[in-house]
């Protein structure tokens with residue numbers, strides 16, 4: 001079922017676990033996440049980037065997620081979120097389209113400009129009861145990048161995060177704490193910074209760059225109060241590797257469904273593993289009631 005993001009994040013916050021926010025790129029990935037949520041009895045956030053929106057179209061992806069949530073995942077809660085929105089206009093369009101949560105990522109701007117743009121978004125979003133995620137300390141790396149080492153991972157300043165959250169009144173906060181977009185050999189989480197942010201700022205923390213981070217570090221981050229974990233690259237790899245293998249083995253195939261069906265299963269498998277790791281699995285009974 002399609003729900004407001006606050007319904008699932010508040011429960012995760014109260015019960016000390018994390019919800020996966022999974023980046024989707026096509027129908028197959030939406031189906032993979034929804035089927036995983038059903039099989040794992042877990043809530044899920046389905047999120048789209050601006051590039052995913054320009055690939056699929058805003059209305060089509062909004063309707064696909066909404067109808068899949070209602071019809072494929074009727075018994076578990078699913079929320080739709082804009083990931084890394086870069087402008088007031090793109091965030092505004094998603095709010096108008098029915099998203100219950102938007103990320104305005106102005107973290108590459110000077111702090112005061114980041115605060116000013118985020119405040120404008122919060123004003124409009126809150127008037128429509130939509131949650132806003134803000135970000136401090138720009139993330140490095142690139143979605144889909146794999147392997148290699150990061151030279152220097154920039155970290156957010158604790159003072160900036162506190163100033164930003166107080167000034168903007170965002171609902172959730174993302175900040176650079178050592179992870180990166182993509183998969184790198186030396187990804188890390190600076191727990192002293194994460195702990196200090198959680199202590200100073202009592203709103204749900206969103207960990208970006210979840211692919212490539214060791215499971216033990218993810219578990220520890222959840223203990224320290226992370227409530228949303230973004231996963232993008234792992235799903236892209238599952239989709240592409242599966243499609244490449246299936247196509248290589250079936251060069252004469254003429255039905256696209258036979259080539260694409262295994263990609264849905266591949267995404268489902270990765271998402272179920274993440275839901276277990278995040279401890280969001282097994283929490284919803286039939287009817288969407290939390291256990």
Ligand code: G3H
Nearest residue numbers: 182208209211230232233
């Ligand atoms: O916003 C999306 C994420 O932070 C995904 O990061 O590609 O490293 O999983 P990832």
Ligand code: ZN
Nearest residue numbers: 181208209230
């Ligand atoms: Zn991100």
